[in-house]
Ligand SMILES: [Zn+2]
């Protein structure tokens with residue numbers, strides 16, 4: 618077989634593994650990795666996501682997106698001088714959670730990143746599967762509530778500056794379009810590259826804001842990252858309105874390379890407008906002290922209803938002890 622005719626990388630003599638049309642680049646494996654690192658670095662600078670000396674808690678599910686995010690941030694943290702700590706929540710969803718936990722433990726060990734591992738079943742005596750069985754609430758909404766609470770408590774106790782989430786361009790844009798069509802404008806305020814910390818609410822950052830799904834997939838593949846390749850058994854069915862919008866945006870991207878990033882940047886420019894009305898009327902939970910819309914936070918309410926008592930205070934205590942054991946916070 619002749620090897621004389623393969624396409625060469627835009628920067629070196631190596632064969633091309635991917636063509637990035639919006640950047641007019643053909644890239645080999647090495648230069649693709651550099652391209653993604655540079656892109657995330659620029660995203661961090663453009664939206665001022667991280668500063669030197671920051672402590673960033675990265676939420677890692679074990680899927681390709683959050684795994685790629687941790688890998689990229691771990692590489693950039695040395696260059697930019699910030700600290701990375703991983704958080705994984707074992708949600709108690711059968712085999713899926715068991716596999717995810719093993720994957721995240723391996724990745725953190727390989728990268729030398731400290732891992733805070735929280736086991737929901739161990740902490741409150743019930744996993745997501747048990748809670749779903751007792752509740753009328755849809756599984757993903759219930760799971761989201763639990764995850765948000767545990768992430769926020771952990772970040773708060775760690776005195777982290779922000780929680781980094783693995784949401785990429787193709788996760789976020791369909792929700793932005795949907796929220797716009799339905800005129801839920803303040804929802805768009807939650808979907809940008811950054812939401813600020815306020816008192817006990819720790820801000821979120823999305824360093825993959827301008828990275829597409831295919832790019833995170835390729836990145837995880839080329840870095841041979843350990844990932845759980847099955848999806849959560851509760852994942853929403855195909856054919857949702859978000860899927861339709863995603864297909865539409867990808868069709869436009871084919872005809873107008875760079876359209877999705879231009880759209881994401883335009884939305885980010887108007888973020889202050891969309892954020893108006895967010896977080897108004899938030900106070901502290903009477904039981905656990907975390908953010909609440911009434912005198913009881915959503916997590917304390919949920920556990921009170923399903924398990925007989927508000928578990929927030931116990932959870933905060935457990936997480937504090939875990940962080941002391943890991944020597945990530947000092948004993949008071
Ligand atoms: Zn190259």
Ligand SMILES: [Zn+2]
Pocket residue numbers: 902903904905906907913914915916917918927929930
């Ligand atoms: Zn509470």
